Amino acid sequence: MPAPRSRARRTTIREVLDTAIELEKKTMALYVEFVKRFPRPAEVRNFWFGMARHEAAHCGALALVEGILESDPRAAAKTRIWFDPTTATRLRSLLSAYLREARSGVSLERAFEMAIDLEASELEDVVVDMMKVVKSPEWRQRAIQLLIHDLGDLSYMIERYTPNEALLARADALVERRVGGLGAPRPARRVGRA
Helix, strand or coil: CCCCCCCCCEEEEHHHHHHHHHHHHHHHHHHHHHHHHCCCCCCHHHHHHHHHHHHHHHHHHHHHHHHHHHHHHHHHHEEEEEEEEHHHHHHHHHHHHHHHHHHHHHCCCHHHHHHHHCCCCHHHHHHHHHHHHHCCCHHHHHHHHHHHHHHHHHHHHHHHCCCCCCHHHHHHHHHHHHCCCHHHHHHHHCCCCC
16 A cells, blocks of 8 residues: 555545546546557557556456445445545546647657656556455456556567657666565566557
């Protein structure tokens, strides 16, 4: 669980669920826009498609959490997570701006930069925290593994398709931060999910 931030507060999952689903859908829409913007080479298109698909999986996982909460209102009332409401406002604004920018045309390097900004956001931590409601370590572990693989793929694509060393360093640092938070070995880079 992330350390509490100055504006973060302990809140019920129900209070955060709709916001998290909304933000995941907007992130998926941005990645779908990148699928359309970067159809070639196929490796790049497949990368963006995989990123969009994983955002859709996050929405599905959150829908599962929602179903569990609806079937057990006591769990919904007592299960709490750390959440900073200003994070949602900031991400909503960022996603809207990024989608407008993407629709007007961006370079592949800029698209990667946007993805790093989003994947580094606290939203991913909130989604993983919400998976505790499922009471299945496998589901939570799967969400974490998908996140780490996405980040590894993002790092690989930046390395392969841009000369921007600073951007690559940001991606690698994000991978290390996520993996370090788990105490797990760093995953091998792979690409080509479709």
